[in-house]
Amino acid sequence: MTKKIEAIFREERLNAVKEALAAIGIVGLNVFEVRGHGRQGGIVLSGRNGPYKVDLLPRIQLNIILSDHNVEPTIAAIRAAAQTGEIGDGLIFIYPVEEVIRIRTGERASAALHYEGDIDARAEAAEAAAEAAPA
Ligand SMILES: Nc1ncnc2c1ncn2[C@@H]1O[C@H](COP(=O)(O)OP(=O)(O)OP(=O)(O)O)[C@@H](O)[C@H]1O
Ligand SMILES: [Mg+2]
Numbered sequence: 001m002t003k004k005i006e007a008i009f010r011e012e013r014l015n016a017v018k019e020a021l022a023a024i025g026i027v028g029l030n031v032f033e034v035r036g037h038g039r040q041g042g043i044v045l046s047g048r049n050g051p052y053k054v055d056l057l058p059r060i061q062l063n064i065i066l067s068d069h070n071v072e073p074t075i076a077a078i079r080a081a082a083q084t085g086e087i088g089d090g091l092i093f094i095y096p097v098e099e100v101i102r103i104r105t106g107e108r109a110s111a112a113l114h115y116e117g118d119i120d121a122r123a124e125a126a127e128a129a130a131e132a133a134p135a
Contacts, residue, residue: 001067001068001096002065002066002067002068002096002097002099002100002109002110002113003065003066003067003068003071003094003095003096003097004063004064004065004094004095004096004097005062005063005064005066005071005074005075005078005092005093005094006061006062006063006092006093006094006095007061007062007063007064007078007082007090007091007092007093008034008036008059008060008061008062008090008091008092008093009059009060009062009078009082009089009090010059010060010082010084010088010089010090011033011058011059011060013060013081013082013084014031014060014062016081016082017060017062017077017078017081017082019081020077020078020080020081021064021074021077021078023077024073024074024077024119025117025118025119025120025121025122026064026066026070026074026077026118026119027115027116027117027118028064028065028066028113028115029062029063029064030062030063031060031061031062031063032060032061032062032063033058033059033060033061034058034059034060034061035056035057035058035059036056036057036059037055037056037057038088038090038091040087040088041055042054042055042056042057043057043088057088059090062078065097065100065113066113067110067113067120070119070120071094073119075092075094078092079092100112100113
Protein backbone atom coordinates (compact mmCIF):
# COMPACT_ATOMS: atom_id res chain seq x y z
CA MET A 1 0.00 0.00 0.00
CA THR A 2 1.07 3.54 -0.74
CA LYS A 3 0.54 6.51 1.56
CA LYS A 4 0.87 10.27 1.39
CA ILE A 5 2.41 12.14 4.27
CA GLU A 6 1.43 15.79 4.45
CA ALA A 7 3.44 17.56 7.12
CA ILE A 8 2.87 21.21 8.07
CA PHE A 9 5.58 22.82 10.17
CA ARG A 10 7.60 25.97 10.86
CA GLU A 11 9.51 27.50 7.92
CA GLU A 12 12.72 27.70 9.93
CA ARG A 13 12.70 23.91 10.44
CA LEU A 14 12.74 23.13 6.71
CA ASN A 15 16.49 22.59 6.41
CA ALA A 16 16.59 20.37 9.49
CA VAL A 17 13.65 18.32 8.18
CA LYS A 18 15.23 17.95 4.71
CA GLU A 19 18.49 16.77 6.29
CA ALA A 20 16.69 14.33 8.59
CA LEU A 21 14.82 12.84 5.63
CA ALA A 22 17.96 12.56 3.51
CA ALA A 23 19.69 10.84 6.44
CA ILE A 24 17.10 8.01 6.48
CA GLY A 25 16.99 7.72 2.67
CA ILE A 26 13.76 9.52 1.81
CA VAL A 27 14.38 10.87 -1.70
CA GLY A 28 11.17 11.96 -3.42
CA LEU A 29 9.29 14.88 -1.89
CA ASN A 30 7.83 18.27 -2.59
CA VAL A 31 7.38 21.42 -0.57
CA PHE A 32 4.87 24.27 -0.58
CA GLU A 33 4.81 27.55 1.24
CA VAL A 34 1.40 27.76 2.88
CA ARG A 35 -0.39 29.99 5.35
CA GLY A 36 -2.82 28.77 7.93
CA HIS A 37 -3.82 28.50 11.53
CA GLY A 38 -4.64 25.81 14.06
CA ARG A 39 -6.32 25.82 17.43
CA GLN A 40 -5.12 29.26 18.49
CA GLY A 41 -6.41 30.90 15.31
CA GLY A 42 -3.19 32.84 14.75
CA ILE A 43 -1.23 35.17 17.02
CA VAL A 44 -1.64 38.63 18.50
CA LEU A 45 1.25 41.03 17.87
CA SER A 46 1.80 44.39 19.52
CA GLY A 47 1.94 47.24 17.04
CA ARG A 48 2.42 51.00 17.30
CA ASN A 49 -1.34 51.50 17.54
CA GLY A 50 -1.91 48.61 19.94
CA PRO A 51 -2.24 44.85 19.53
CA TYR A 52 -3.36 43.37 16.22
CA LYS A 53 -4.09 39.83 15.13
CA VAL A 54 -2.30 37.87 12.42
CA ASP A 55 -4.67 35.00 11.72
CA LEU A 56 -2.77 33.26 8.89
CA LEU A 57 0.81 32.32 9.72
CA PRO A 58 3.40 31.09 7.22
CA ARG A 59 4.18 27.39 7.36
CA ILE A 60 5.87 24.78 5.17
CA GLN A 61 3.80 21.95 3.74
CA LEU A 62 5.89 18.90 2.83
CA ASN A 63 4.35 16.07 0.81
CA ILE A 64 5.89 12.63 0.49
CA ILE A 65 4.35 9.64 -1.32
CA LEU A 66 5.87 6.44 0.02
CA SER A 67 5.30 2.79 0.87
CA ASP A 68 3.38 1.91 4.04
CA HIS A 69 6.37 0.40 5.82
CA ASN A 70 8.32 3.67 5.53
CA VAL A 71 5.62 5.87 7.05
CA GLU A 72 6.50 5.53 10.75
CA PRO A 73 10.27 6.10 10.38
CA THR A 74 9.47 9.14 8.24
CA ILE A 75 7.04 10.55 10.81
CA ALA A 76 9.69 10.06 13.51
CA ALA A 77 12.32 11.86 11.42
CA ILE A 78 10.00 14.79 10.67
CA ARG A 79 8.91 15.15 14.30
CA ALA A 80 12.46 14.99 15.62
CA ALA A 81 13.55 17.74 13.23
CA ALA A 82 10.46 19.99 13.30
CA GLN A 83 9.55 19.95 16.98
CA THR A 84 10.37 22.94 19.15
CA GLY A 85 7.85 22.06 21.88
CA GLU A 86 6.12 25.43 21.53
CA ILE A 87 2.53 25.98 20.38
CA GLY A 88 2.31 26.04 16.59
CA ASP A 89 4.78 23.23 15.74
CA GLY A 90 2.29 21.92 13.21
CA LEU A 91 0.61 18.69 12.20
CA ILE A 92 1.18 15.57 10.12
CA PHE A 93 -1.63 14.03 8.06
CA ILE A 94 -1.53 10.57 6.45
CA TYR A 95 -3.66 9.70 3.42
CA PRO A 96 -4.09 6.51 1.39
CA VAL A 97 -2.81 6.85 -2.19
CA GLU A 98 -4.78 5.13 -4.95
CA GLU A 99 -2.06 4.88 -7.58
CA VAL A 100 1.33 6.24 -8.64
CA ILE A 101 2.44 6.36 -12.27
CA ARG A 102 5.90 7.45 -13.43
CA ILE A 103 5.16 9.33 -16.62
CA ARG A 104 8.41 8.44 -18.44
CA THR A 105 8.22 4.66 -17.98
CA GLY A 106 4.63 3.88 -17.07
CA GLU A 107 5.86 2.13 -13.90
CA ARG A 108 3.21 1.96 -11.19
CA ALA A 109 2.89 1.68 -7.40
CA SER A 110 6.09 0.79 -5.54
CA ALA A 111 8.00 0.34 -8.82
CA ALA A 112 7.37 4.04 -9.51
CA LEU A 113 8.67 4.96 -6.05
CA HIS A 114 12.11 3.32 -6.16
CA TYR A 115 15.08 5.67 -6.00
CA GLU A 116 18.76 4.84 -6.15
CA GLY A 117 20.18 4.63 -2.62
CA ASP A 118 16.83 5.23 -0.96
CA ILE A 119 15.50 3.80 2.32
CA ASP A 120 14.40 0.54 0.60
CA ALA A 121 17.60 0.16 -1.43
CA ARG A 122 19.60 0.59 1.79
CA ALA A 123 17.50 -2.05 3.58
CA GLU A 124 17.95 -4.49 0.68
CA ALA A 125 21.71 -3.87 0.63
CA ALA A 126 21.91 -4.45 4.40
CA GLU A 127 19.94 -7.69 4.05
CA ALA A 128 22.17 -8.92 1.21
CA ALA A 129 25.26 -8.09 3.26
CA ALA A 130 23.87 -10.00 6.27
CA GLU A 131 23.18 -13.07 4.08
CA ALA A 132 26.64 -12.94 2.55
CA ALA A 133 28.35 -12.68 5.94
CA PRO A 134 29.53 -15.96 7.47
CA ALA A 135 27.33 -17.09 10.38
N1 LIG B 1 -7.15 20.95 10.69
C1 LIG B 1 -6.21 21.46 9.90
N2 LIG B 1 -6.23 21.25 8.57
C2 LIG B 1 -5.28 21.73 7.77
N3 LIG B 1 -4.23 22.44 8.18
C3 LIG B 1 -4.15 22.70 9.49
C4 LIG B 1 -5.12 22.22 10.41
N4 LIG B 1 -4.76 22.64 11.64
C5 LIG B 1 -3.62 23.31 11.50
N5 LIG B 1 -3.24 23.37 10.21
C6 LIG B 1 -2.05 23.96 9.67
O1 LIG B 1 -0.99 23.65 10.57
C7 LIG B 1 -0.34 24.84 10.98
C8 LIG B 1 0.18 24.70 12.38
O2 LIG B 1 -0.91 24.47 13.20
P1 LIG B 1 -0.68 24.44 14.76
O3 LIG B 1 0.65 23.82 15.04
O4 LIG B 1 -0.96 25.78 15.34
O5 LIG B 1 -1.80 23.38 15.17
P2 LIG B 1 -2.53 23.28 16.54
O6 LIG B 1 -3.47 22.12 16.38
O7 LIG B 1 -3.08 24.61 16.90
O8 LIG B 1 -1.38 22.81 17.55
P3 LIG B 1 -0.64 23.72 18.68
O9 LIG B 1 -1.50 23.61 19.88
O10 LIG B 1 0.71 23.10 18.83
O11 LIG B 1 -0.55 25.12 18.15
C9 LIG B 1 -1.37 25.90 10.80
O12 LIG B 1 -0.76 27.17 10.63
C10 LIG B 1 -2.08 25.47 9.54
O13 LIG B 1 -1.30 25.85 8.42
MG1 LIG C 1 -1.75 26.27 17.09
